[in-house]
Amino acid sequence: MEEPGQPAYARVADVLRHEITSGVWPVGGKLPSIAQLEARFGVSEQPVRAALRLLLGEGLVEGRAGSGTFVRDRGAVLRFARTRRPGQGGPLSSADVPEGARVAWSHSTERAFATAALAGRLGIDLGDPVQQTRYRCTVDGAPVQLVNSWEPLAVVGGTGVLLPEDGPLCGAGVPARMAAIGFTVTRLVEEVGARPASKAEVEGLRRAAGLVVLVVERSHWAGARVVETADIVIPGDGHRLVYELPVQ
Amino acid sequence: MEEPGQPAYARVADVLRHEITSGVWPVGGKLPSIAQLEARFGVSEQPVRAALRLLLGEGLVEGRAGSGTFVRDRGAVLRFARTRRPGQGGPLSSADVPEGARVAWSHSTERAFATAALAGRLGIDLGDPVQQTRYRCTVDGAPVQLVNSWEPLAVVGGTGVLLPEDGPLCGAGVPARMAAIGFTVTRLVEEVGARPASKAEVEGLRRAAGLVVLVVERSHWAGARVVETADIVIPGDGHRLVYELPVQ
DNA sequence: TCGAATTTGTGCGTATGTATC
DNA sequence: GGATACATACGCACAAATTCG
Numbered sequence: 001m002e003e004p005g006q007p008a009y010a011r012v013a014d015v016l017r018h019e020i021t022s023g024v025w026p027v028g029g030k031l032p033s034i035a036q037l038e039a040r041f042g043v044s045e046q047p048v049r050a051a052l053r054l055l056l057g058e059g060l061v062e063g064r065a066g067s068g069t070f071v072r073d074r075g076a077v078l079r080f081a082r083t084r085r086p087g088q089g090g091p092l093s094s095a096d097v098p099e100g101a102r103v104a105w106s107h108s109t110e111r112a113f114a115t116a117a118l119a120g121r122l123g124i125d126l127g128d129p130v131q132q133t134r135y136r137c138t139v140d141g142a143p144v145q146l147v148n149s150w151e152p153l154a155v156v157g158g159t160g161v162l163l164p165e166d167g168p169l170c171g172a173g174v175p176a177r178m179a180a181i182g183f184t185v186t187r188l189v190e191e192v193g194a195r196p197a198s199k200a201e202v203e204g205l206r207r208a209a210g211l212v213v214l215v216v217e218r219s220h221w222a223g224a225r226v227v228e229t230a231d232i233v234i235p236g237d238g239h240r241l242v243y244e245l246p247v248q
Numbered sequence: 249m250e251e252p253g254q255p256a257y258a259r260v261a262d263v264l265r266h267e268i269t270s271g272v273w274p275v276g277g278k279l280p281s282i283a284q285l286e287a288r289f290g291v292s293e294q295p296v297r298a299a300l301r302l303l304l305g306e307g308l309v310e311g312r313a314g315s316g317t318f319v320r321d322r323g324a325v326l327r328f329a330r331t332r333r334p335g336q337g338g339p340l341s342s343a344d345v346p347e348g349a350r351v352a353w354s355h356s357t358e359r360a361f362a363t364a365a366l367a368g369r370l371g372i373d374l375g376d377p378v379q380q381t382r383y384r385c386t387v388d389g390a391p392v393q394l395v396n397s398w399e400p401l402a403v404v405g406g407t408g409v410l411l412p413e414d415g416p417l418c419g420a421g422v423p424a425r426m427a428a429i430g431f432t433v434t435r436l437v438e439e440v441g442a443r444p445a446s447k448a449e450v451e452g453l454r455r456a457a458g459l460v461v462l463v464v465e466r467s468h469w470a471g472a473r474v475v476e477t478a479d480i481v482i483p484g485d486g487h488r489l490v491y492e493l494p495v496q
Numbered sequence: 497t498c499g500a501a502t503t504t505g506t507g508c509g510t511a512t513g514t515a516t517c
Numbered sequence: 518g519g520a521t522a523c524a525t526a527c528g529c530a531c532a533a534a535t536t537c538g
């Protein structure tokens with residue numbers, strides 16, 4: 001069948017992958033247990049686990065302790081529009097969600113002090129005070145986005161917009177809030193990277209270990225000064241960032 | 249020292265991570281061998297491996313078979329500018345590379361037929377012929393970008409721009425080539441996702457297994473028609489996509 | 497309500513083979 | 518050949534979640 005040079009776990013994964021994509025195991029259906037797969041393929045536990053780990057990483061299946069391994073719905077892709085057309089969408093509801101889905105945001109703000117990396121991004125000194133706001137976005141109860149936003153206290157301290165989600169400008173977005181205290185946002189840069197999720201991120205997104213995340217480092221500039229920067233963490237599987245770019 | 253509740257591999261990883269970030273093992277330096285680490289921490293091979301796998305995933309170290317585990321240069325981040333300011337940069341040299349670095353592109357074009365996914369993206373029928381061009385970008389010999397570009401034969405067939413990298417418009421970019429055959433590109437959309445690299449991608453990028461990649465699905469539209477779409481694959485560690493966005 | 501069985505997840509000791517230096 | 522890292526595989530133990538009698 002397959003090349004004999006292939007390791008056992010790869011053979012098992014190939015067969016299962018083919019069966020999943022060809023519909024032998026329907027979406028939401030339960031795969032045979034590890035013990036059953038051992039018997040079927042005539043291998044021990046480890047190769048079966050390794051094969052399932054592969055499929056797990058590919059987002060094809062999802063393991064539930066005590067229950068089984070299930071075929072995931074991989075048709076559903078959640079798109080986040082990162083560029084906004086004029087007059088469309090609120091500042092925080094950038095999700096392109098299905099009709100009727102419940103989008104919810106929670107947040108908390110606290111005082112913190114700049115680490116070396118953060119100081120570099122904000123153009124301030126190590127240890128300088130910053131206002132840190134954490135956001136969490138859920139769609140139908142499932143967390144889809146973690147945001148960590150920082151603003152130098154030297155910018156927002158003592159103003160009416162110290163708390164981003166409090167007061168008259170709550171939810172109005174960074175440019176509007178900055179405009180209210182005399183800073184005109186002239187530049188918005190997003191740097192996108194990808195990496196394995198940290199333990200905290202896996203928990204925050206209520207996902208399984210081994211998750212890959214997209215990380216957006218967003219910075220709002222007012223002239224030569226960075227007035228806000230944020231880390232936006234989004235699960236890599238089933239999620240996309242959409243950038244609508246100008247054509248020249 | 250650490251909490252006793254922590255697993256052995258986490259303790260080993262914590263110690264090594266701290267030693268690396270605090271400079272005990274300099275960038276480019278070699279970590280002790282697995283056998284030495286076993287002896288030092290009093291654990292067996294697997295926990296040491298698990299710890300190194302963690303650091304590997306974090307991009308802190310890099311294993312070379314038969315040689316050792318080395319501390320990576322994590323200061324070097326390669327940024328790809330995905331938005332172009334007027335009059336800057338060629339169509340394919342989007343890398344923000346250090347002075348003097350050698351940027352090289354290789355490519356090959358062939359005839360192919362649309363899969364279901366590709367047909368959906370191009371708005372054509374399953375099995376319709378397409379012109380497929382593969383690109384590979386290297387910086388100082390290290391592969392940093394794999395591109396797979398598809399154009400419907402119904403668009404480019406029989407024209408002078410059938411081969412993107414041949415003829416007078418080679419390297420001129422999609423909008424220019426399309427303009428030459430009467431299509432005005434009106435829309436450029438990039439969808440960014442992240443996932444574990446496939447075997448082929450790991451090989452193409454000459455990297456180790458377990459690599460995480462950024463995937464950009466780019467589409468050029470001419471009116472309501474997609475005239476080109478491409479998958480751009482970039483290693484997730486040490487690489488960033490930079491989007492300069494309009495402020496409204 | 498309770499407890500046993502099942503199932504996945506995690507951790508770890510061991511062993512073998514291969515490629516590289 | 519020896520040391521090394523790496524990939525694969527086996528066996529085992531326990532934890533956590535779920536299912537079911």
